[in-house]
Amino acid sequence: xxxxxxxxxLNYLDHRQSMDRFQAELCKTHFTRVERLVRRxxxxxxxxxxxxxxxxxxxxxxxAWWDGKKTVDLAISRVKLNIEIENETRSWTAETAISxxxxxxxxxxxxxxxxxIPGLLIRNHLHDTIENIRGIIEGLRANIKVV
Ligand SMILES: [Zn+2]
Numbered sequence: 001x002x003x004x005x006x007x008x009x010l011n012y013l014d015h016r017q018s019m020d021r022f023q024a025e026l027c028k029t030h031f032t033r034v035e036r037l038v039r040r041x042x043x044x045x046x047x048x049x050x051x052x053x054x055x056x057x058x059x060x061x062x063x064a065w066w067d068g069k070k071t072v073d074l075a076i077s078r079v080k081l082n083i084e085i086e087n088e089t090r091s092w093t094a095e096t097a098i099s100x101x102x103x104x105x106x107x108x109x110x111x112x113x114x115x116x117i118p119g120l121l122i123r124n125h126l127h128d129t130i131e132n133i134r135g136i137i138e139g140l141r142a143n144i145k146v147v
Contacts, residue, residue: 001015001025002025003025003026003027003029003030004024004025004026004030004052004055004056005026005027005030006027006029006030008027008029010025010026010027014026014027014028014031017031018031021035021045022034022045022048022049022052023049023052023053023126024048024049024052024053034048034063037063037064041064041071042071043063043064043071043073043074043085044073044085044087044119045119046085046087046117046119046122046123047063047064047073047074047083047085048063049122049123049126050074050083050085050117050122050126050129050130051063051074053122053126053127053129053130054074054076054130054133057130057134059076059130059133059134059137060076061074061075061076061077061083062074062075062076062077065077065082067082067107067112069106070103072084073085076133076137079113079137079140079141079144080110080111080112080113080140081112081113081115081133081136081137081140082107082112082113082114082115083114083115083116083117083133084114084115084116084117085116085117085118085119085122086116086117086118086119087118087119113136113140115133115136117129
């Protein structure tokens with residue numbers, strides 16, 4: 001048990017705490033740092049779980065990435081892929097649906113693809129989620145080459 005960020009050995013409590021919360025091995029320092037980021041930028045815990053899952057799969061991302069207008073939960077910048085976690089079981093109004101479409105369109109015009117992934121999927125099917133994101137990244141990379 002060593003920290004994914006600094007390789008420092010973890011004691012059982014630190015291990016338990018960070019596994020329970022983020023499904024990742026983090027020492028107290030890095031756990032606190034990530035926790036602060038989650039609180040400050042209001043990103044969902046699933047973004048952190050996915051971030052470390054992708055990192056373990058060799059896909060580096062950026063947590064709480066500021067795109068100039070808003071904070072994106074997780075971004076894979078080399079293929080301009082933005083990932084937003086959906087958590088609320090919300091009742092959609094036409095206004096929120098339109099405003100979400102508009103923000104997706106704006107990002108798309110700038111070359112960004114936006115993926116919306118339910119938090120529960122990340123918690124319960126992390127491996128399948130990551131494999132699909134890997135496929136999407138490969139597709140995006142192929143498209144970038146064509147253009
Ligand atoms: Zn650490």
